[in-house]
Every structure is written in structure tokens, then in C-alpha cells.
Amino acid sequence: PERVRLTYNAQGRPELADETAPDGLRFNVSHSGALALVAATRGRAIGVDIEQVHERAAAMGIARRFFSREEVAALRALPAEARRVGFLNCWTRKEAYIKAKGQGLSLPLDKFSVTLAPGDPPALLRTQDDPAEAGRWALHAIDAGPGYVAAVAVEGHGLRIEVIDWGAA
Secondary structure, three states: OOOOOEEEOOOOOEEEOHHHOHHHEEEEEEEEOOEEEEEEEEOOOEEEEEEEOOHHHHOHHHHHHHOOHHHHHHHHHOOHHHHHHHHHHHHHHHHHHHHHHOOHHHOOHHHEEEOOOOOOOOOEEEEOOOOOHHHHEEEEEEOOOOOEEEEEEEEOOOOOOOOOOOOOO
């Protein structure tokens, strides 16, 4: 660990310094409540987000302020009992994507759209500035257990996702 050096991009995203990053190793971390989510890849950008489900999670005011028009309409169309999970699906997928891009909130959340309905496959549907961008990314839902919603965004397709529960090991 003492040989690992981190650098930070302009938005504060930590990255392994070139001389300590074996074979292009990239990583991302998120935490919420009692859980943390860590993801690593070789040579592909990656971002993760995990959120604990709580009562405020389905706040339409937050959605109207930050989500795209398509996402707000999709959230409104959900049955009331599915909105909390729909909101968190949207939030974690958006957060994972902006973290993978390394831009943080400098990439406005309303400038791209993701799927959010419970049961729908996670996907980046569109980006406002580059129509081809959505096809370059894969989104995945991560089963983080009861009371949590989590997502990973990875550059490219065909990556096998393996979840290791260190708490159960």
C-alpha cells in the first residue's frame, strides 16, 4: 500500500498514478449507510454508486430539478409504490455514469437519460451532446442487498461483472 500513489483529476476523482497502475488498472468507490461498493477494471473507465433506500428517496422535486424530462415523465408514470426504487435506480445509474466519465457534477444530470423503471434493464438511453455516446457505455444494476440500490457504469460492452461480498467471506 505504501507504494500506491493516487492522483486527482480537475473534478477531484482519485486515480492511480501511472507508475503504480498495473496494466491500466482503474477503480471507483461509493458508500452509503453501512455498505461500500468498490469496482475495478483494466483499461476501461468505470464508475459506481450505491444508495441506501430512505423515505425521501422518491422526491419529485429533486427529480424535476436534476433529471431529464424523459426521466421525470418515466418516474411520474410509475405506480406510487415503485417510485422510490425508480428514483434510486435513476440516481445511482446517473451517478455511476458521471463518475465513470470523471466529470462529476460538472456534467449536468439533465443532459443525459437512463432507464429507471424497476425490472427494466439498466441502460444509458441518450446524451444530449453526442448521440453516439450512449452506445459506448454499459450500465449494470448491482444487487447490494435489502435496503440498497446500486449501479455500475463501464466503458464498452461484454464485460463480465463479478460481485464479491467481503462481509460474507
